[in-house]
Amino acid sequence: MAPFHKLDPLSRFFMKFYRGRRYKASPHTPLRVPLNECRVALITTAGFLLEGQKTFGNGDCSYREIPNSVQTQALINGHKSAAYDGRGLETDPNLAFPLDRFRELETEGTIGALNPRHFSFMGSITKPHPLITQTAPEVAQKLKTDGVDVVFLTPV
Numbered sequence: 249m250a251p252f253h254k255l256d257p258l259s260r261f262f263m264k265f266y267r268g269r270r271y272k273a274s275p276h277t278p279l280r281v282p283l284n285e286c287r288v289a290l291i292t293t294a295g296f297l298l299e300g301q302k303t304f305g306n307g308d309c310s311y312r313e314i315p316n317s318v319q320t321q322a323l324i325n326g327h328k329s330a331a332y333d334g335r336g337l338e339t340d341p342n343l344a345f346p347l348d349r350f351r352e353l354e355t356e357g358t359i360g361a362l363n364p365r366h367f368s369f370m371g372s373i374t375k376p377h378p379l380i381t382q383t384a385p386e387v388a389q390k391l392k393t394d395g396v397d398v399v400f401l402t403p404v
Contacts, residue, residue, distance in 0.1 A: 279398065286397035288354075289363035290314075291387070293371035294337060294344035294404040295327030304328055304370040309379040311387055314366045320347050327371060327404065344402050363396050371404045 252260060279286070295304045297312045304310070304326045314323070323341045325334045342348050347366065353359045367387050373379055391399060 281397060283359055283398070284357055285360045287361050287363055287395050288350060288359045288398045288400060289391055289394070289396045290345060290347060290350060290366040290400050290402070291369070292345045292367075292402045292404065293369045294334075294341075294402065295325065295370040296323040296341065296345055296368040297326045298322060299324065307373055307375055308370045309373055309376065309383050310370075311383055312368045314345070314347075314368055316347075316362050316364050316366065318347070320345065344404050346400070346402065350400070359398075363391070363394050365390075365394070 252263065255263065296314065297303065298314065298318065299322070301312050302310075304312075306328050308328075320341045323345065325337050325341075327334055336343050345366075345368070347362075350359065350362055354362050367390075369379070369383075
């Protein structure tokens with residue numbers, strides 16, 4: 249994220265007065281099986297997408313499926329925010345979507361298996377109602393259908 253003093257005046261004004269939201273409910277669920285037996289999926293809010301997938305818009309609550317077989321260098325940084333500096337992710341997408349590191353964990357036997365698909369959302373969503381009521385539950389159902397035990401979330 250860009251330092252506050254380097255943001256343009258409109259972004260600084262927005263950040264100064266943006267009120268975060270607090271939610272009472274927590275999706276935390278205790279792990280029921282050993283990690284080395286778990287199926288793991290990754291979710292990022294870095295706005296990654298693949299060639300041919302629709303780009304994200306500002307405040308976009310949709311998501312993109314990222315196949316486990318993807319080469320991380322093929323990921324396109326589609327994040328849209330003046331307060332976001334994505335230069336590091338262009339060099340190494342693993343900073344926000346550590347798929348290569350999780351492949352190593354799978355090979356070592358630290359985790360059971362990676363899910364065949366992972367998910368990318370856009371960060372900087374100021375009106376999250378559609379995310380909360382529609383797209384996040386849709387992804388949660390897909391993960392449940394896939395038999396995912398653990399989700400590693402990288403918020404950006």
